[in-house]
Amino acid sequence: MSDYVVPLKTYVAVFVALLFLTALTTGVAFIDLGSELNTIAALTIAVIKALLVILFFMHVKYSPGLTKMVIVGGFFFLALLIAFTLADELTRTWSPQVHGWSMLIPMLHSRF
Amino acid sequence: MADMAVHHAQPKEFQHQFEDMEQQRDAGTFGMWVFLVTEIMFFGGLFGAYIVYRSLYLPSFEIGSRLLKVNFGATNTVILIASSLTMALSIYAAHINRKNLQVVFLALTMLLGGIFLFLKFAFEWTADYHEHLIPGFGFIVRPEWGAAGYHVPMFFCFYFFMTGLHALHMIIGFGILAVLLVMAWRGRFHSEYYAPLESTGLYWHFVDIVWIFLFPLLYLIGGRYVIGGGH
Numbered sequence: 001m002s003d004y005v006v007p008l009k010t011y012v013a014v015f016v017a018l019l020f021l022t023a024l025t026t027g028v029a030f031i032d033l034g035s036e037l038n039t040i041a042a043l044t045i046a047v048i049k050a051l052l053v054i055l056f057f058m059h060v061k062y063s064p065g066l067t068k069m070v071i072v073g074g075f076f077f078l079a080l081l082i083a084f085t086l087a088d089e090l091t092r093t094w095s096p097q098v099h100g101w102s103m104l105i106p107m108l109h110s111r112f
Numbered sequence: 113m114a115d116m117a118v119h120h121a122q123p124k125e126f127q128h129q130f131e132d133m134e135q136q137r138d139a140g141t142f143g144m145w146v147f148l149v150t151e152i153m154f155f156g157g158l159f160g161a162y163i164v165y166r167s168l169y170l171p172s173f174e175i176g177s178r179l180l181k182v183n184f185g186a187t188n189t190v191i192l193i194a195s196s197l198t199m200a201l202s203i204y205a206a207h208i209n210r211k212n213l214q215v216v217f218l219a220l221t222m223l224l225g226g227i228f229l230f231l232k233f234a235f236e237w238t239a240d241y242h243e244h245l246i247p248g249f250g251f252i253v254r255p256e257w258g259a260a261g262y263h264v265p266m267f268f269c270f271y272f273f274m275t276g277l278h279a280l281h282m283i284i285g286f287g288i289l290a291v292l293l294v295m296a297w298r299g300r301f302h303s304e305y306y307a308p309l310e311s312t313g314l315y316w317h318f319v320d321i322v323w324i325f326l327f328p329l330l331y332l333i334g335g336r337y338v339i340g341g342g343h
Contacts, residue, residue: 026186
């Protein structure tokens with residue numbers, strides 16, 4: 001039902017919620033929860049704000065399933081981009097250092 | 113002949129390849145979202161690079177983050193959210209066939225977008241320049257940053273590229289809104305036809321969402337609680 005008219009009070013309620021969340025995320029940044037928890041809090045609030053904008057301001061809640069699928073698909077590929085990049089970057093030091101064949105040369109010298 | 117009768121019942125903006133106005137609207141919205149998905153990936157590359165380098169040089173990125181002016185960041189967030197509301201309300205005005213209200217809300221959206229850009233360029237970036245925080249334009253690595261100071265310019269490169277690309281999108285949006293303002297003034301939009309408003313609204317809200325993520329990532333997650341970290 002794309003021609004559904006979103007009522008005025010929904011827009012105002014979403015706007016007030018967005019203002020509240022902006023104040024909350026700014027306030028939380030001034031409280032020391034530990035670097036990791038601060039980051040998680042800031043990003044969680046950002047995701048909630050983005051969802052509010054997408055669902056109500058962008059009318060996605062009232063959009064056909066095809067449109068919803070494209071949006072979910074878009075964010076899925078963004079998640080893939082970031083997840084695979086981090087899967088490489090953050091695990092580079094996990095495996096033991098692999099040495100080349102040249103490490104064998106002193107050993108070979110002692111044999112012959 | 114039956115088809116002709118159906119088509120005559122449609123508004124003049126109706127394109128003959130569609131079944132009805134609802135299908136035409138859905139197709140337009142769908143197309144706009146396909147474009148926005150490419151925009152998600154466009155900004156996504158920068159966000160991905162930011163995440164990787166932040167994980168590699170966390171202390172440098174935290175120093176850089178604390179040097180940004182959080183009051184400007186927060187004020188601009190509020191301004192952009194308000195402009196998203198007025199954009200949505202201009203579409204609402206088209207729904208209820210109020211021409212003057214569309215014009216007023218579009219003008220308000222442009223005004224708020226203009227204030228955002230004015231604050232960013234005239235105050236925030238100017239202050240950054242005077243504090244020698246723009247890489248390539250007399251950036252000065254301060255001794256109190258220690259070893260982490262070496263990678264602080266990298267944070268500022270990300271900051272200026274990401275907010276700059278966002279600002280470029282807002283300037284483009286500002287231009288499109290100016291065209292819409294004239295169209296709305298001439299009474300082109302009504303409850304049966306408002307596709308340009310709807311598509312531009314989606315774009316404007318998308319730019320808002322990008323800022324919703326840029327604000328915490330750049331201004332906040334370095335931690336604002338460090339004493340003397342505010343400068």
